[in-house]
Amino acid sequence: MKKILPFFSYAFHPIFIPILGTLSYIIFSERLYTVEQYYLVLFQVIIITFFLPLSFFYLLRTFGKVDSIMMAEVKQRKIPLIMQMVLTAVLLQKSITIDRFPELYFFFLGGLISTLIVFLLIYIHFKASIHMVAISALNFFVIGLSIHFQINIIYTIASLVLLTGIIASSRLYMRAHTQEELTVGYLCGVVPQLCLWCFWL
Template sequence: MKKALPFFSYLFHPIFIPLIGTLLYLLFGENYLTAPQNYLLVLQVIIITFFLPMSFFYLLRTFGKVDSIMLSDTQQRKMPLLLQMALTVILIRETVTIDRLPELYFFFLAGLLSTFLAFVLLFAKIKASIHMIGLCALTFFIVGLSIHNQLNIIYTIAMLFLLIGLVASSRLYMKAHSMSELIIGMAIGIVPQIASWYFWL
């Protein structure tokens, strides 16, 4: 089992969380988009939150600014986090707007705040776990959706909590984070999502 733990760090890398959150929103949320609009939304999310960051990552790697997609060094995290914030702003201004997709809008807005907090902590040499930020944010967004739409999706939520445990164990096994860094990441991911509930629940 221990040898399989690193797999979870790659499978649930933070770069996949925006897409997973969008797909789960389309599955469990209430929206009035047509099927072609749903496909266009997913495509835009993929381009803005996956392809553009990956292109930027390979550019940074070419110039020797990063050495791994896991961004183990605090200094290596600053530029990718800045890019993520900029792209998230573009996403919520142009695609996931508050009038069209309010629940998803606040998911990304809270995620933007989480990213900003993780960025600020880097200047204090605190490397909060971005894996925990992403997964915990996703989990509590889905919890909010279940409350908002009165859905019984307890198995999905339980699976997400199980994944949090597996990914946390993976990060510890890989010696990528200390326990305190995981806890800080969890707090940074959870608190903004719960705070955003005030605006859309």
């Protein structure tokens, strides 16, 4: 098991979570929109939250600002986190608006708040686990979808809970984080999602 633990840190890197959250919404929503509209929003999410950050990462790596996509050093996190907040804000303002996709809007808004908290923690030299932020936010978003649409997706939720534990174990095994950093990261992901539930559940 220890030999495959690092795989989960890469396979479920935070950069994939916005796409997984959007796919979860498309799969579990009540088909309120056309297939074309769903494809369009998914395409926009992929461009803004995956390809643009990935391109920006390689640019930063070229200039020696980061050395790995895992951003092991606290000081390497500032620019990527700022970029992520800006791109998410653009997505919320131009594409996933509250009047068009309210459930998805609050998922990304919660992600924006979580990213801001992680960014502020940098200034006290605390490296909260972004992996835990991402997977815990996705977990509670899916739980929210289950409640909101009154659907039984207990196996999906249970799988995400199990995956959260595996990713936490992976980060510990790779010595990327301490238990405290994982716990704080988990709370940073969960609390904004829970607080925003009252606006869309």
